[in-house]
Amino acid sequence: MIKPKDTQAREAFVAAADLQAGTQVLDLGWEGECLEYLRETGALATFVGEDIRAVQKAEALRINGVLSEMPAEVISGVRVVFYKPAQRSAKGQVFEWIDQGFRALEMGGVLYLAGQRNRGIKSYVAYLHVVFGNSKRVGRIGRVEIYSAKKEQTDPCQAPVDNRMTFELRDLPGSPYSVETRAGVFSRDGLDNGTRLLIDCMEAQPIDHILDWGCGWGALGMVAARLSARGYATLIDSNIRAISCAKENLRRNRICNAVARVGDARVFDPREKFDLIVSNPPFHDGNSAAHPLIEGAFRALRPGGRLMLVVMRPEAYLKHIRRVFGKGKGNIMAQKDGYVVLRAHIGN
Template identity: 35%
Template sequence: MNMRSGIAAYDTWQMGRVTVMDAVVAVASKPGVMAHGGADAPAGMLAEAVAARLPSAVGVRSLHLGSGNGLVPAVAQAVGFAPLAFDRYSANAEATKRSLLASAPQGEHDGQPSPAVFHAACVNPHVEAGSCELATIRIPTDKLGVQLAVVEAFRALAVGGRCLLAGANDEGAKPAARLLEQLFGAARLEDQHSGCRMLSAVKTREAPGDEALTHIRWLDGDAFTEQPVVAGGTSFVLATRPGVFSWEHLDEASGILADLMRVDDGESVLDLGCGAGVLGVVAARLTPTGSVCMLDADADAIRCAQRTARLAECSNVDVRASDVCRAVAERTFDVVVSNPPFHLGKGTDLAIPRAFIEQAHARLHRGGRLYLVANRTLPYERLIAEVFGEVRTAHDGRRFKVIGGVRRA
C-alpha cells in the first residue's frame, strides 16, 4: 500500500448533488464524516420536512443540531432560511460549511461572510433565546446529549416555532420523543421508516412543560465533572462532560496504555484522539522537559482535555481541535499514543483508525514510536504492518491489546 495515497484518500473531499423535493443542494463528504459512503435516513427525513416548509420571509433563522454532512442546513438555506448549524465533531462541521458554501445561490457567496457553522457541542451562548423559527435535531446516541439538544432547541425557538427531531430507533428515538413531549407539551409522529422516526413539536408558550429539564447543569458549557484517577503511576483529576468518550469513568483500555507506554524525559509526544486527556497528562508527567500535543475532533473533548491539563498543572501541554492530524500537519514527534475511535454513529468504520495509523507514521521522527490500544478483536495489526513494516505487541490481554511500530524511514 502507498501510505501517502491512503492519507490523501482520507483528506480528499467529495461533492455530491442531492435533490430534496424542489431543492437541489451540494453535499460534502469524506471518510470520517457522518453518513460517508451512504445515506442517513433520519437526516433525509429532516431535509424533506424542511424543504416542505417554506418560510414566511427570506432570512428567517433556523437552528440545526447535529448537522452531519450539512444536508439539512443546506436544504434550509435553499428554501430561504438563514441556517445556524452545530456539530461537535470537526469533520462534520467542516463538511457542513463546505455544503452550505457550495449550495449557496450563484454569486451569493462572493463577498459574503462564512456560513454560520459552529464546531461546538453547546448552542448557548452562540444563539439568542427565541431567535429561531425552526430547529432540527439529528439525535446523538447518548441520552444526555439528546436531552440537552431538545432543551437547547426549545430555548432557541420563538413562540410558534417548530422543532423537528429524527433518529434511529436503536439510537433512542422513542425516549427522545417522550422528552420532546415533556418539554413542548405535545409531539407528533411525522414519519417512520427504515427503523427510524421523525417527530415534530411546536413551541406554544415561553415556559416549558417540564421546568426541571431546563435546569440540567450541563446546559452551562463551563460545567464539568471532576474525578480523581490514577493512571500510568500518577494521580490527577480528570475533567469530563457528557458525550466525551468514557466520560463517567477511566476507560480500561486507556489505563492499560498509560501503564505500558514508554516516554522519556525531553521527548515530544502526540496524543491522537485525546478524549478528556488521560494519556496526554500521563505523558506530560513522564516528559516534564519535553512537550505534549493533544488532538481530538470532539469540541467538548478539547475543552475537557484543556481543563484536565490545567488541573494537573501540566504547563508543557498544547490541546487543539483536529480532524486526525490536520492541526499539526507541519510537526513531527518522538512518540504518538492513541486509543483511536472506530465508531461512526452506530457503525464501525476502519477508515478512521487507518487514518490514525497512517498519519501517526507521517508525524513521527525517524525512530519515533507508536503505541496504540484497541479492542483485541479489531484487525489493526494488518494496518500497522502495512504502514510501519512491522508490528510490536506490548500487551495482549483478554479484552485489549497494545500494539505499535517504529518509523524506520
C-alpha cells in the same frame, strides 16, 4: 423514482416547518445530513456541531457552520430548530442540546425533533415535553418519527441538565489525577480498560514531545505530559466537547507542559514532529481513521520515534503498520481482556 425512506423523512422534517426564504434556522443536524434540504428552502441556516468534520461538511455545502458545544451562545432568536440526534449520542448529551435549542429559539419558535423508536426517541420526546411544556407528533416516515414543541414562555419548564461528573484516578503513573467529564465524551464514567492497558505500556521519555491522537477527556495526554516532565504533550480531538473536558483536566491538574486543541487529527501538520504518538483510536470509523493515523504518524515521527495504539481487532492495524513502517517495525506489546497494544517504530 421512489426515494429512499430516509431521504423522504429528511425532506418531511424540513417540510414540516414550512420554512420561508430568510427564516432563521438552527440546524443541530440530521445525523449531520439535513443540510442540502435546508439550502433549497432559502432559509438562513446555521449549522452548529460539536465535531469539526461535520462543521467542515456544512461549510462545503456553503451553509454557515459553527463548531460549538453551546449552540445558544452562538445563535439566538431563531424561528426553527432542527435536531435528529446521531445514533451514538449519549442521552444526557441529547437532553443538553434540547435545552440549548430552547434557549436559542425566539418566542413562538419551534423545535423539530426526529428519531426512531429503537434509538431513544420516546425518552427524548418526554424530555422535550418537560422543557417546553408541550409537544406533538407531526409525522412519521418509515421508522422515523417527527415531533415538534413550541416555545411559549421565556424560561424552560425545567432547569437545564448539568451532565458534568468528576472522579479521581490514583493508580496511574504521575497520580493522582482529578478528572471532569461530560455526557457524550468517550468513557465518561472512568478510565477505559483499553486506555489503561496502553498507559501501562507507555514508553515516554522525560524530554519527549508526545501526541495524544483523539484524546477524549485527556487520559493518555495527561499521563504523557507528567511522564515527559521536560517534554511536551499535544492533545487533539475532533470533538469540541471532548476538548473542553481535556482543557479543564489539564487546568485542574496544573499540567502546564501540554496543550489541548480541536482538530481533525487525520490531517497532520507537516511542521510538527513527535517522539511518541499514542492513541485509542475510534474503531467505529474503521480504516477512514486508522489509515490516516498510521500513515500520518509515520511521517510525523522523528528518527527513533514510536507509535503506540490500543485496539480490539489488531490484524488490520498491524497489517497496515507493517505496510507503512516496514516489515519488522510493528509488533504486539501487550494483550488483556480483549485489548491489544500495538507498537511501531522508526529506525534511528
